[in-house]
Amino acid sequence: MRNINEIKDCYGCGVCAMVCGKKIIGIGLNKEGFYEPRVVDPDRCVGCGLCLDVCSFLQEEPSLRRTEIHSYAAWSKDTVIRRKCSSGGVGFELGRTLIEEDYKVCGVRYDAERARAEHYIATTVKELIPSIGSKYIQSYTVDGFKAINRKEKYLVTGTPCQIDSFRRYIRKFNVEDNFVLMDFFCHGVPSMHLWQKYLQEVEKLTGNVTYVSWRNKLTAWHDSYDLLIRGEKSFYNSRLSQGDRFYRFFLSDACLGKACYERCKYKYDRSAADIRIGDLWGNTYKSNEDGVSAAVAFTEKGNKILCSCGCELIEHPFNVVAEGQMKECPCRPGLRSWILVRFCSGHSLRSTLIMYKLCCLPKRIINKLIRILKWEK
Numbered sequence: 001m002r003n004i005n006e007i008k009d010c011y012g013c014g015v016c017a018m019v020c021g022k023k024i025i026g027i028g029l030n031k032e033g034f035y036e037p038r039v040v041d042p043d044r045c046v047g048c049g050l051c052l053d054v055c056s057f058l059q060e061e062p063s064l065r066r067t068e069i070h071s072y073a074a075w076s077k078d079t080v081i082r083r084k085c086s087s088g089g090v091g092f093e094l095g096r097t098l099i100e101e102d103y104k105v106c107g108v109r110y111d112a113e114r115a116r117a118e119h120y121i122a123t124t125v126k127e128l129i130p131s132i133g134s135k136y137i138q139s140y141t142v143d144g145f146k147a148i149n150r151k152e153k154y155l156v157t158g159t160p161c162q163i164d165s166f167r168r169y170i171r172k173f174n175v176e177d178n179f180v181l182m183d184f185f186c187h188g189v190p191s192m193h194l195w196q197k198y199l200q201e202v203e204k205l206t207g208n209v210t211y212v213s214w215r216n217k218l219t220a221w222h223d224s225y226d227l228l229i230r231g232e233k234s235f236y237n238s239r240l241s242q243g244d245r246f247y248r249f250f251l252s253d254a255c256l257g258k259a260c261y262e263r264c265k266y267k268y269d270r271s272a273a274d275i276r277i278g279d280l281w282g283n284t285y286k287s288n289e290d291g292v293s294a295a296v297a298f299t300e301k302g303n304k305i306l307c308s309c310g311c312e313l314i315e316h317p318f319n320v321v322a323e324g325q326m327k328e329c330p331c332r333p334g335l336r337s338w339i340l341v342r343f344c345s346g347h348s349l350r351s352t353l354i355m356y357k358l359c360c361l362p363k364r365i366i367n368k369l370i371r372i373l374k375w376e377k
Helices: 015-019 079-084 090-099 125-131 142-146 160-172 192-206 245-251 258-262 300-307 336-343 349-376
Strands: 025-029 035-039 070-075 104-111 116-122 154-157 179-184 209-213 226-231 235-239 275-279 293-297 312-315
Touching: 015 025, 015 142, 015 160, 070 300, 090 104, 090 125, 090 154, 090 179, 090 275, 090 293, 090 300, 104 125, 116 125, 116 142, 154 160, 160 179, 179 300, 192 209, 192 226, 192 235, 192 245, 192 336, 192 349, 245 349, 275 300, 293 300, 336 349
Parallel strands: 104 154, 154 179, 179 275
Antiparallel strands: 025 035, 070 293, 070 312, 104 116, 209 226, 226 235, 275 293
């Protein structure tokens, strides 16, 4: 095999489409609702193998070998930015700092018209604003990645698997010095069929959706699993504590990509990025409701940039900064295929969630009994 045509259920990072000189690789949703590469014109393939060389899915380990980790609690000194961002606002501040140093930023925004998250290029601070906040769906990378000029300087953000493939790409062309790479503590990506079904139900109340904020901190940072959606007719705001179905499915690990269960090699301290960010959960900042970012530098370049971005930084051991983050891949539930089928049917998310909970009830009871027995010993 000299191209990626036989690869299925991969990370969907899209770097293979970016590197293909013949421009014959496309990225589209597969039947389960995850991005997947396709060689759209196999007869034009010359077998150069570049698409395979940059593919992190085919490799056993991340592409970055690090020697030292610097880990921090961090937050923006700008209270407005800190309030708008999902945690402490460090990602935005890094982008703003680098733009002022003549970098461009390849970040992620939500396109309400296409109902998807997508990578794009920001060249000014104003253009960077749509990248604020977490997007809890898989991003479409191709247009944003293809717009990158390897001779210019960029901050590139994305999931750990996207960033690993991207590092392989810039290493292939000997341009690593032009790039700063940033990923985040990743839970996994849910099927786009879940998001599409969720939007269908929400739009019955709001009309066509024009704006989405996944982690709104109106109530407080620790209770910020809150979807704020603006439509043509009205607003929709649904908190996890009130039973938001999108987050229920996402956090239950019931509908993630196959690679998230079986092939993720980027949990906890494993990364190909210069910088990793996320929420700093755990006991150290449990009383802080303004938002605190976990910020980890895996390279000296990353550490230098973190220390110059104008944020408040407090260095902690990595286990403190990464407290509460996943250390291993999630377990793949037996009902996953059934759930994905129901997302594409006429069944409501509410009925699917109820049935899923009922099916899981015996297992939860057994696990609780086991915990009780261990405690008694």
